[in-house]
Amino acid sequence: MMSYYKWRKFKSSAMITLCLISVLIAIVPLFVILLYTISKGVDAISWDFFTKMPKPAGEAGGGMANALVGSGILLGLGSIVGLPVGILSGIYLSENRNSMFASIVRFLTEVLNGIPSIVVGVFAYGVIVVPMHRFSAIAGGFALAILMLPIVTRTTEEMLNLVPASFREASLALGISKWKTTLFVIFPTAMKGVFTGILLSIARAAGETAPLLFTSLGNRFWSTQLDQPIASLTVFIYDYAKAPFDDWNRQAWAAALVLVVIILFINIIFRIISRKR
Amino acid sequence: MQNSKELNQDQENSEKLQPTTDFIKRKDKIRKSRNLGDFIFNNLTKFFASLLLLLVILMGFMMYLQALPSIQKFGWGFLTSMEWDPVQENYGALPFIFGTLYSSLLAILIALPLSVGIAIFLSEFSPKWLEGPLSMLVELLAAIPSIVYGLFGMFVIAPWLRQTIEPFLGDKLGNIFLFKGPPYGLGMLAGVLILTIMILPIITSISRDVLKAIPDSQREASFALGATKWETVKIILASGKSGILGAALLGLGRAVGETMAVTMVIGNNPQISTSLFAPGYTMPSVIANEFTEATSDLYLSSLIEIAFLLFILTIILNSIARLIVWSITKKYSKGVEV
Numbered sequence: 381m382m383s384y385y386k387w388r389k390f391k392s393s394a395m396i397t398l399c400l401i402s403v404l405i406a407i408v409p410l411f412v413i414l415l416y417t418i419s420k421g422v423d424a425i426s427w428d429f430f431t432k433m434p435k436p437a438g439e440a441g442g443g444m445a446n447a448l449v450g451s452g453i454l455l456g457l458g459s460i461v462g463l464p465v466g467i468l469s470g471i472y473l474s475e476n477r478n479s480m481f482a483s484i485v486r487f488l489t490e491v492l493n494g495i496p497s498i499v500v501g502v503f504a505y506g507v508i509v510v511p512m513h514r515f516s517a518i519a520g521g522f523a524l525a526i527l528m529l530p531i532v533t534r535t536t537e538e539m540l541n542l543v544p545a546s547f548r549e550a551s552l553a554l555g556i557s558k559w560k561t562t563l564f565v566i567f568p569t570a571m572k573g574v575f576t577g578i579l580l581s582i583a584r585a586a587g588e589t590a591p592l593l594f595t596s597l598g599n600r601f602w603s604t605q606l607d608q609p610i611a612s613l614t615v616f617i618y619d620y621a622k623a624p625f626d627d628w629n630r631q632a633w634a635a636a637l638v639l640v641v642i643i644l645f646i647n648i649i650f651r652i653i654s655r656k657r
Numbered sequence: 658m659q660n661s662k663e664l665n666q667d668q669e670n671s672e673k674l675q676p677t678t679d680f681i682k683r684k685d686k687i688r689k690s691r692n693l694g695d696f697i698f699n700n701l702t703k704f705f706a707s708l709l710l711l712l713v714i715l716m717g718f719m720m721y722l723q724a725l726p727s728i729q730k731f732g733w734g735f736l737t738s739m740e741w742d743p744v745q746e747n748y749g750a751l752p753f754i755f756g757t758l759y760s761s762l763l764a765i766l767i768a769l770p771l772s773v774g775i776a777i778f779l780s781e782f783s784p785k786w787l788e789g790p791l792s793m794l795v796e797l798l799a800a801i802p803s804i805v806y807g808l809f810g811m812f813v814i815a816p817w818l819r820q821t822i823e824p825f826l827g828d829k830l831g832n833i834f835l836f837k838g839p840p841y842g843l844g845m846l847a848g849v850l851i852l853t854i855m856i857l858p859i860i861t862s863i864s865r866d867v868l869k870a871i872p873d874s875q876r877e878a879s880f881a882l883g884a885t886k887w888e889t890v891k892i893i894l895a896s897g898k899s900g901i902l903g904a905a906l907l908g909l910g911r912a913v914g915e916t917m918a919v920t921m922v923i924g925n926n927p928q929i930s931t932s933l934f935a936p937g938y939t940m941p942s943v944i945a946n947e948f949t950e951a952t953s954d955l956y957l958s959s960l961i962e963i964a965f966l967l968f969i970l971t972i973i974l975n976s977i978a979r980l981i982v983w984s985i986t987k988k989y990s991k992g993v994e995v
Contacts, residue, residue: 392887396782402774403791406861409854410798413809465705472702485706487979488713494907494975495716495968496914498941502948502964503716506723529709559698587802590916590941594948614804618917621808629812636805647800651793 414640421637424630434600440627444635446602450517450611451586453604454596457521458585462528463578469529470536470574475562477541486537493530500526501591509595517610520596527588528581535577539570539654576650583646587639589614613639717968724962726955735962741927741943743952748959750966752927756937760845760919761912763933764852769905772857773894776864776901781890792862799858807921810851815842815922822846823934837932841924846933848923852915856908863907863982867900868893870989903981910974914967916941940967 428443435442469485476482504523509515543566551561567574592598597609598619604610613635620632721728727735731748738749775795779788819842826836871893879889894901924936925946940963951957 388885388888392885395887395890396778399774399778399782402771403778403795405771406775406798406854406857407791407794410794410801413801413805416809416813417805465708468702468705469709472699472706475699475702481703482706485709487976488709490979491972491975492709492713494910494914494971496916496941496971498914498916498944499716499720499964499968499971502944502961503719505948506719506961507715526712529712533709557692558695560694562698583800587800587804589802589804590945593945597949614802617804617808618921621811621921632808636808639802640805643800643802644797647797648793651796 414644417633417636417640420630420633421640424634425637429631429634433602437623437628438625442631444611444613444616444631446599447611447613447616447635448638449604450596450599451613453517453606453610454520454524454592454612455582455585457517457606458524458528459578459582460525461522462525462581462585463532465525466529466532466581467536467574467578469533471540471562471567473533473537474540489530489533492526493534496590497523497527497588498590498593501593501595504591504595512607514607515595515597515609517596517606517608520592520610520612521606523591523595524585524588527591528585531581531584532577535580536570536574539573539577540566542573543569572653576653579646580650583643587614587643589618593618717965717972720961720965720968724958724965727958727962730955731959735959736966739929743947743956746953746955748955750940750959750963752929753938753940753943753963754966755929756845756923756927757913757939757941759931760848760852760923760937760939761909763845763849764856764912765905765909767849767853768857768860768908769901771853772860772904772908773864773901775857775861776868777890777894779861779865780868781893782886792865795861796858798854803855803915803917806851806855806918810847810918810922811843814850815847818842818844818847818850827934834931835933838930838934840934841936843922843924844934844936845923845930848919848937848939849933851918851922852912855915855918856911859911860904860908863904864897864901867897867904867982867985870900870986871896872989897985899981900985903978903985906974906978906981910971910978913974914941914971916945920945940964 426443428441430443430448431445432441432443433446434444469489473482473486473489500523504519504526508519508522512519547565547569548561551565552558556565592612592615596612596615598615599609599611617632617635617639620628620635623629727748731738735748735750736754737751738747739751740747740749741752742748779792783791819840823836823840823842823846827838827840830836875892875896876889879892884892919939920942923939923942925938925942926936927938927943928935930937944960944964948957948960951960
């Protein structure tokens with residue numbers, strides 16, 4: 381019979397093994413999904429994919445040049461609205477760490493981050509699509525801006541907080557005013573981090589589908605007009621995945637590959653930079 | 658921070674003195690213009706920060722207004738009615754509420770033990786050099802877009818479930834209410850599995866941060882009493898359990914609002930069935946599928962009411978979760994990135 385001590389030792393190592401197994405269970409899907417997307421996507425991807433327009437239903441070939449440009453326009457619109465607000469809010473939160481108002485805003489940033497993206501889409505529909513009487517790139521960009529906002533605000537605040545207090549003290553000791561210290565000493569020091577935070581928020585917005593379904597809608601034709609429906613990579617994947625044509629399904633995988641490569645690339649860069657500090 | 662405050666105080670004190678010479682007057686002028694700069698800059702950033710506050714309030718208000726026709730027509734019955742009939746203009750959200758809660762709770766049930774296991778491994782057992790890369794891999798799961806999960810679920814997981822897993826489970830455990838009915842592939846089980854993978858990273862990273870915030874003195878005390886590694890972990894878990902609860906609530910908030918991946922795999926059939934094989938429907942899915950097709954104002958208003966319910970639900974879940982996580986990490990007075 382095993383002594384009680386040995387039993388305890390055994391139980392301990394068994395539980396550690398279980399923990400290790402759960403790590404493996406989490407990592408296996410990551411690799412399976414990535415490898416599957418790569419193998420399916422590489423099969424379907426070609427030069428045409430980036431340069432040609434979608435072909436009519438049932439015809440093989442064609443690409444999604446319009447969706448790539450459309451996604452770019454939507455992200456641009458989202459950035460124009462979301463980034464300045466996010467960065468300035470982040471500066472405010474970092475400069476007023478202990479104020480009551482800042483705590484409330486910080487809390488709401490987290491809450492906003494947790495609101496489902498489809499709800500943001502419904503909001504953008506109510507605020508922009510209904511008054512304009514049509515689906516438009518502007519409405520899609522607005523929805524994306526709301527989704528980018530909490531990420532930019534939080535990373536900006538975190539990155540500014542990382543700047544050593546001695547920088548601020550040195551600048552203030554030289555008689556430089558507070559706002560100049562913030563803007564020309566603290567902010568440039570944290571610039572690299574803030575920039576990666578911006579990239580991270582763009583990566584999140586690039587992968588969003590739900591808020592675009594009924595704001596920018598999607599468009600099979602070439603359009604860069606901001607007040608018209610516009611194509612996007614993610615809505616394109618959704619439509620093509622549901623379609624009963626093999627060729628369209630293949631193109632959906634190609635689009636997924638493009639999306640995953642861009643997003644993972646940005647995320648890995650972000651993690652490497654923010655870990656170094 | 659402290660120093661800048663003191664500096665401000667000095668400035669204020671010196672302003673109270675009467676300047677007697679031109680020199681001092683000129684200096685004072687410079688100082689005032691500086692303070693004006695501070696005033697403008699501070700209020701400018703404050704204005705933008707208030708936009709965030711305004712946005713959340715406006716969101717709730719706008720959706721409430723647009724949901725009003727449906728709220729007035731159906732009242733509380735909207736939450737308990739099974740009917741979803743666009744032809745008769747009769748709308749009730751119960752099948753969607755059920756589908757959302759059922760799939761999310763099951764996903765939490767699977768994801769929570771896994772996530773806590775990973776968090777324990779990362780914070781207690783992992784060698785230092787392995788911790789960074791492992792955390793990064795788990796967090797990358799959160800970076801994969803929802804639509805890609807959906808694509809994978811639709812073309813890989815659903816066929817696999819239909820051909821292999823569901824017939825097997827139905828054969829062996831067919832008497833249990835969870836595994837009744839024909840295997841469809843696209844259904845609750847596929848939705849639950851996808852959701853589990855998707856909420857794993859957030860529960861893991863917050864649980865890990867909570868465990869790491871617990872001071873080493875507790876571990877040392879436990880080891881000093883002769884406890885094994887696992888017995889020590891149990892003590893740490895007891896200290897961190899409210900934080901892990903917060904992490905689980907945050908995960909639940911994510912699962913409840915997840916749209917694309919679930920819509921693509923759950924089967925989209927408004928029925929209430931406890932069987933995992935049966936197709937279901939969730940609140941975000943019905944919005945995603947039917948919003949552009951909503952022909953009447955009441956139809957649209959009902960869909961917006963569902964969005965409004967989701968909004969309220971996720972705000973409550975997130976608020977409670979954040980407060981719990983913040984209070985525990987504050988208790989151990991160490992900043993945690995959430």
